[in-house]
Amino acid sequence: MEVRDEPEEPGWEVDPEDEQGVALVTFVGRQLRARREASGLRAAEFATAMGYGEGLVYKVESGKRIPRPEYLEKADEVLGAGGAVAAMKDDVAEARYPKKVRDLADMEARAVEIGAYVAHGLHGLLQTEGHARALFEARxxxxxxxxVERMTAARTARQSIFDRLPGPTLSFVQEESALRRPIGGTMEWRQQLERLVQIGQLRNVTLQVMPTYREAHPGMDGKIELLKFQDGTAVGRSEGAFNGRPVTDPKQLRILEMRYGIIRAEALAPGETLAFIEQLLGET
Structure with a gap:
């Protein structure tokens, strides 16, 4: 049996500054150890049955390593937990993501409507994995x-929003310059453009491009984002208003909605946008 210790695999370390993540991983590790000991297995025996190295078992049980989903699935089988251990895999996997990203993903998951204008680069929900990784590697x-791997995985995981049923109403306005920058090289750039075409064809998504020949518009100060929830509440944020902090006050939200509405009106229509992206693909 192949032994998989995974000592060098990046992205599954515990962030000591993330108290919530540390508490979760520590709890799961203690549960695994308690179940192993209750089964009468020594760590070495458990590791052999798992097909992983003994060192990894100790790291997981001591809360120093975030167990991968397949590790928990195998542990569930070896310990005869009847699904109780495997059921923790989604929560544990999220522990590898920074808290601010988890909070953002939670809001996006609850939103019934999201509107976003991005002045520089592509919105995180639109980025391919390779595009996101190239951005983080350039920091x-x-x-x-x-x-890098941790942040890339977190950004990619947020894109499960496109698989939700029923899906939220999503609107994105991107500057033309962001689509012309070959982040990650030509092949990755093509994959990114193809991904934008795919997303832009979804029925619950409106994708628009703000052409560079447009004169000044209300988004010149930076990103604008609006999220609306089922209970009628909303939260918005703009780099050029209210000191960049999230706002929930109706008056402030109306200002952001007004600016975003003007931006959408001045951008290319969705059909024109898809044609423009396909033109770029033909030029690469």
């Missing part, structure tokens, strides 16, 4: 590779 000071 300075440089991230450790484990942090």
């Amino acid at each position: 300075r000071p440089a991230y450790a590779q484990g942090e």
Whole structure:
């Protein structure tokens, strides 16, 4: 049997500054150890049955390593937990994501409507995995590779919003310059453009491009984002208004909605946008 210790795999380390994540991983580790001991298995025996190295077992049980979903599935089988251990895999997997990303993903998951204008780059929900990784690798000071993988996985996981049923109403306005920058190289750029075409064809998504020949518009100060929820509440944020902080006051939200509405009116129509992206694909 192949032994998989995974000592060098980045992205599954525990962030000591994330108290919530640390508490969850520590709890899961203690549960695994208690179930193992109750089954009469020593760590070495459990590791052999799992097909992983003994060192990884100790790291997981001591809360120093986030167990991958397949690790928990195998542990469930070995320990005869009847699904109780495997059921923790989704919550545990989220522990690898930074808290601010988890909070954002939670809001996006609850939203019934999202509208976003992005002045620089592509919105995180639109980025391919390779595009996101290239952006994180370009940051300075440089991230450790484990942090790059952690942030990339977190951004990619948020895109499950496109699989929701019923899906939320999503609207994106992107600057033309973001679509012309070959982030990650030509092949990754093509994959990104193809991904935009795919997303833009979804019935619950409106994708628009703000052409560079447009003169000044209300989004010149930066990103605008609006999320609306089932209970009628909403939250908005703009880099160019209210000091960039999230706002929920109806008067402030109306200002952001007015700016976003003007931006959408001045951008290319969805059909024109898809034609423009397909034109770019033909030029690559």
